[in-house]
Amino acid sequence: DAKTTQPPSMDCAEGRAANLPCNHSTISGNEYVYWYRQIHSQGPQYIIHGLKNNETNEMASLIITEDRKSSTLILPHATLRDTAVYYCIVRVSNFGNEKLTFGTGTRLTIIP
Amino acid sequence: DGGITQSPKYLFRKEGQNVTLSCEQNLNHDAMYWYRQDPGQGLRLIYYSQIVNDFQKGDIAEGYSVSREKKESFPLTVTSAQKNPTAFYLCASRKPGPSGNTIYFGEGSWLTVV
Numbered sequence: 190d191a192k193t194t195q196p197p198s199m200d201c202a203e204g205r206a207a208n209l210p211c212n213h214s215t216i217s218g219n220e221y222v223y224w225y226r227q228i229h230s231q232g233p234q235y236i237i238h239g240l241k242n243n244e245t246n247e248m249a250s251l252i253i254t255e256d257r258k259s260s261t262l263i264l265p266h267a268t269l270r271d272t273a274v275y276y277c278i279v280r281v282s283n284f285g286n287e288k289l290t291f292g293t294g295t296r297l298t299i300i301p
Numbered sequence: 302d303g304g305i306t307q308s309p310k311y312l313f314r315k316e317g318q319n320v321t322l323s324c325e326q327n328l329n330h331d332a333m334y335w336y337r338q339d340p341g342q343g344l345r346l347i348y349y350s351q352i353v354n355d356f357q358k359g360d361i362a363e364g365y366s367v368s369r370e371k372k373e374s375f376p377l378t379v380t381s382a383q384k385n386p387t388a389f390y391l392c393a394s395r396k397p398g399p400s401g402n403t404i405y406f407g408e409g410s411w412l413t414v415v
Binding site: 223231232233234235238291292293 | 341389405406407
């Protein structure tokens with residue numbers, strides 16, 4: 190799986206959009222970009238994933254650059270409950286063992 | 302609501318004892334997984350099962366055992382052979398999809414050896 194690089198921490202004002210970047214310059218054509226978040230002492234929560242098109246769901250939007258070497262997770266209206274560690278993962282989505290490699294992620298703090 | 306239920310949330314074990322962590326899912330997912338997370342670290346795969354009555358070792362299977370007698374259940378036993386069992390344990394299941402598979406996690410179980 191391709192390596193990802195994320196800033197270690199970010200702050201965002203409550204009510205504003207939180208934009209979390211992720212670099213994955215070695216991504217292959219068949220690798221998806223996944224985003225999870227983990228609140229302390231809880232299991233990781235799936236947010237969104239995509240291959241090359243931008244994706245949106247009820248939680249967030251995922252913007253993938255045309256060359257697929259980077260992506261941005263957007264939380265449109267951040268709330269205090271969005272404070273968590275956010276993980277960007279790049280992997281082939283196939284049937285088999287799921288060796289999800291979670292790096293250190295970005296610790297997002299929403300400020301009142 | 303459908304989901305993955307892990308129990309207990311917190312468990313204390315004396316050295317030399319075996320303990321079993323429960324994982325139940327009502328999502329009708331075929332594949333289930335156990336991961337271990339140490340403080341400040343990422344997830345490491347212990348065991349996974351793609352179908353009932355079948356399971357495979359992950360990266361750190363030594364000192365652990367599993368069973369998959371029912372689709373809904375994938376219990377993990379931490380044996381006395383596991384030298385450093387204190388950790389956060391996460392159970393997960395996989396949802397297949399035309400636009401990529403998605404892994405969903407339970408809330409986790411904290412195991413502390415005392």
